[in-house]
Amino acid sequence: xxxxxxxxxxxxLRPVRGLTIGVAEAGVRKxxxxxxxxxxxxxxxxxxxxxxRNRFCAAPVQVCREHLASGDIRALVxxxxxxxxxxxxxxxxxxxxxxxxxxxxxxVAPQQVLPFSTGVIMEPLPVDxxxxxxxxxxxxxxxxxxxxxxxxxxxxxxxxxxxxATARVGGKDVNVTGISKGxxxxxxxxxxxxxxxxxxxxxxxxxxxxLAFELAEASFNRVTVDGDTSTxxxxxxxxxxxxxxxxxxxxxxADGRALKEAMLQVARQLAQAIVxxxxxATKFITVRVEGGKDADECRKVxxxxxxxxLVKTAFFAxxxxxGRILAAVxxxxxxxxxxxxxxxxxxxxxxxxxxxRNPSYREEDGQRVMKQxxxxxxxxxxxxxxxxxxxxxxxxxxxxxxxADYRS
Numbered sequence: 001x002x003x004x005x006x007x008x009x010x011x012x013l014r015p016v017r018g019l020t021i022g023v024a025e026a027g028v029r030k031x032x033x034x035x036x037x038x039x040x041x042x043x044x045x046x047x048x049x050x051x052x053r054n055r056f057c058a059a060p061v062q063v064c065r066e067h068l069a070s071g072d073i074r075a076l077v078x079x080x081x082x083x084x085x086x087x088x089x090x091x092x093x094x095x096x097x098x099x100x101x102x103x104x105x106x107x108v109a110p111q112q113v114l115p116f117s118t119g120v121i122m123e124p125l126p127v128d129x130x131x132x133x134x135x136x137x138x139x140x141x142x143x144x145x146x147x148x149x150x151x152x153x154x155x156x157x158x159x160x161x162x163x164x165a166t167a168r169v170g171g172k173d174v175n176v177t178g179i180s181k182g183x184x185x186x187x188x189x190x191x192x193x194x195x196x197x198x199x200x201x202x203x204x205x206x207x208x209x210x211l212a213f214e215l216a217e218a219s220f221n222r223v224t225v226d227g228d229t230s231t232x233x234x235x236x237x238x239x240x241x242x243x244x245x246x247x248x249x250x251x252x253x254a255d256g257r258a259l260k261e262a263m264l265q266v267a268r269q270l271a272q273a274i275v276x277x278x279x280x281a282t283k284f285i286t287v288r289v290e291g292g293k294d295a296d297e298c299r300k301v302x303x304x305x306x307x308x309x310l311v312k313t314a315f316f317a318x319x320x321x322x323g324r325i326l327a328a329v330x331x332x333x334x335x336x337x338x339x340x341x342x343x344x345x346x347x348x349x350x351x352x353x354x355x356x357r358n359p360s361y362r363e364e365d366g367q368r369v370m371k372q373x374x375x376x377x378x379x380x381x382x383x384x385x386x387x388x389x390x391x392x393x394x395x396x397x398x399x400x401x402x403x404a405d406y407r408s
Contacts, residue, residue: 001158002158002159002273002276002277002281003276003277003281003282003283003284003373003374003393004276004284004373004374005159005273005276005277006159007159007160008147008150008160008161008162008163009147010144010146010147012164013144013146013147013162013163013164013177014164014166014175014176014177015143015144015146015175015177016143016175016176016177016198016199016200016238016240016242017143017175017200017240017242017243018041018042018044018045018200018240018241018242019039019040019041019042019045019143019198019200019238019240020039020040020141020142020143020145021037021038021039021040021141021142021143021145021146021148021149022037022038022040022136022137022138022139022140022141022142022145023036023037023038023137023140023145023148023149023151023152024036024037024133024134024136024137024140025133025136026079026129026130026132026133026136026137027129027133028079028080028081028082028119028126028129028130029080029081029082029119029120030081034148034151034152034154035079035080035081035152036077036078036079036130036133036134036137036152037076037077037078037079037137037148037149037152037153038075038076038077038078038102038134038137038138038141039075039076039078039149039196039198039238040074040075040106040138040141041073041074041075041076041238041240042240042242043074044240044241044242045073045074045238045239045240045241046203046204046205046207046208046238046239046241047068047073047114047208047236047237047238047239048207048208048209048210048211048212048213048236048237049064049068049114049209049212049234049235049236049237050212050213050216050234050235051064051065051233051234051235052231052232052233052234054231054233056085056086056231057085057231057232058083058084058085058086058087058091058117058121058231058232059084059085059087059091059092059094059095059117059125060084060095060115060116060117060232060234061231061232061233061234062092062095063092063095063096063099063114063115064114064115064116064234066111067099067110067111067112067113067114068114070109070111070112071205072112073112073113073114074106074108074112074113075102075103075106075108075112075113075114076113076114076115076116076196076236077098077099077102077113077114077115077116077130077134078115078116078117078118078152078153078194079098079116079117079118079119079125079130080117080118080119080152080153080154080155080181081119081120081155082117082119082120082123082124082125082126083117083118083119083120083121083123083231083232084117084125085117085121085122085231085232086121086122086231087122087123087124087125090124091124091125094124094125094127095115095117095125096110096115097127097131098113098115098125098127098130098131099111099113099114099115101127101130101131101134102134105134105135105138106138114236116194116232116234117232118153118155118181118193118194118232119155121231146162146164146177146179147160147162149162149179149196150162150179150180150181153179153181153194154181155181156279157181157182157277158277159277160179161179161180161181161270161273161274161277162177162178162179162180162270163177163178163265163266163269163270163273164176164177164178164266165262165263165265165266166262167199167201167258167259167261167262168258169201169202169243169245169248169255169258169259170201170202170243170245170246170248170255171245172201172243172244172245173243174199174200174201174243174245174259174262175199175200176197176198176199176201176259176262176263176265176266177197177198177199177266178195178196178197178198178266178267178270179195179196179270180193180194180195180196180220180270180271180273180274181193181194181195181274182194182225182274193232193233193234193274194232194233194234194235195220195234195235195236195267195270195271196235196236196238197215197235197236197237197238197263197266197267197270198237198238198239198240199238199239199240199259199262199263200239200240200241200242200243201239201241201243201245201248201259202239202241202242202243202244202245202246202247202248203239203241203247203248203259204247204248204249207248207249207250207251207256208237208239210251211237211251211260211263212235212236212237214251214260215235215237215260215263215264215267216235216267218264218267218268219264219267219268219270219271220235220267220270220271222271222388222389222390222391223271223272223274223275223390223391223392224275224303224306224307224390224391224392225274225275225278225279225281225392225393237263271391272284272391275391275392275393276393278392278393278399279398279399280395280396280397280398280399280400280401281393281394281396281399282316282373282393282394282396283315283316283372283373283374283375283393283394284373284374284375284391284393285306285315285374285375285376285377285391285392285393285394286374286375286376286377286389286390286391287302287305287306287376287377287379287389287390287391287392288302288376288377288378288379288387288388288389289301289302289378289379289381289387289388289389290378290379290380290381290386290387291341291380291381291382291383291384291385291386291387292381292383292384292386292387292388293383293384293386294384294386295386295387295388297332297333297334297381297383297386298381298386298387298388299388299390300332300333300334301328301329301332301334301379301381302379302388302389302390303332303390304328304329304331304332304333305325305328305329305332305377305379305390306390306391306392307392308324308325308327308328309395310324310327310328311324311325311328312392312393312394312395313394313395314370315370315375315394315395316394316395316396318367318370318371319367319370320346320363320366320367320369320370322344322346322351322352322366325344325377325379326342326344326352326355329342329344329379329381334381337381337383338355338382338383339355340354340355340382341354341355341380341381341382341383342354342355342379342380342381342382343379343380343382344377344378344379344380345376345377345378345379346366346369346370346375346376346377346378347369347372347375347376349361349365349366349368349369351366
């Protein structure tokens with residue numbers, strides 16, 4: 001069960017003017033499940049995106065990068081069940097064939113379609129099934145189908161992930177709605193496995209890439225489930241430009257800050273939902289590192305803790321074996337780290353002070369915190385004023401079971 005995460009309600013998800021969504025059952029891998037989703041954008045929309053930094057990236061990621069250069073995107077097509085990764089030149093041909101098929105149905109150019117895939121790696125993409133399912137997906141397209149889309153992009157997720165927010169921009173009320181998927185192979189180094197965030201606000205096209213990057217950096221690039229960066233990670237930000245106000249041309253303006261705040265709220269909810277629904281997760285853990293010389297070294301320490309199997313299994317067992325956390329701090333890669341400056345807290349419990357066990361620390365206090373469903377680990381480095389935060393989960397027996405059985 002997800003950690004303090006409920007399934008979204010369709011009525012809570014706000015439509016975005018200028019965008020419709022259709023979902024179909026194409027039988028990409030399994031019958032009788034939503035596995036094909038299309039986003040249809042009216043003319044004039046602006047799109048920005050960031051992708052995996054895994055050099056072994058999937059064919060759809062490569063094609064998306066090519067097509068985004070056209071600057072005029074009219075549709076997205078997403079399939080689950082097959083990642084179309086590790087498929088070589090044939091995978092590129094199949095990804096492009098999917099774009100061509102949808103473009104013909106919409107009477108647009110293939111370069112105006114962005115393809116996305118998620119699922120099993122190193123298997124040929126069943127383009128024929130996707131092409132056969134596209135007419136049904138188009139017939140299903142409506143502005144209020146965000147929840148259906150969230151369901152349609154799931155793989156090992158146990159519940160769909162979708163959130164909305166509103167903002168006042170340029171004197172107009174604008175909507176922000178997004179969906180994401182992911183539960184395993186999560187250590188985004190750009191975004192999440194798949195995430196889509198849209199607003200009807202008006203945003204200058206030249207600002208979209210910066211907006212996508214900054215949103216990813218403050219949300220999806222701060223989560224990890226298992227430390228594995230996927231081959232297919234993609235995060236797409238869409239502005240349909242239908243709100244009727246003057247375009248936002250700077251994220252530092254009052255309107256830019258208002259819009260970014262609303263979008264970041266949704267992006268962080270989506271990113272944290274992936275951790276809360278991490279494969280086999282029973283606990284949601286916030287790792288905050290303070291007192292670093294810069295944010296980069298704080299992030300190194302936070303990820304060393306969040307990636308440690310020994311730390312994560314201790315959290316699953318509610319075992320306050322907290323020397324494992326201090327060990328992770330030590331091997332994080334700060335060569336001149338002075339252990340005498342390190343402090344450690346579990347929520348309100350001060351565990352270690354100046355590199356050693358706090359004389360007032362009692363193990364029963366540590367265990368009390370470790371039994372909670374939500375835990376904050378706070379580390380002080382005593383080196384400066386920088387800080388950063390990462391969100392992660394524990395490792396349970398169920399994580400091994402899910403991944404051992406994934407292809408069956």
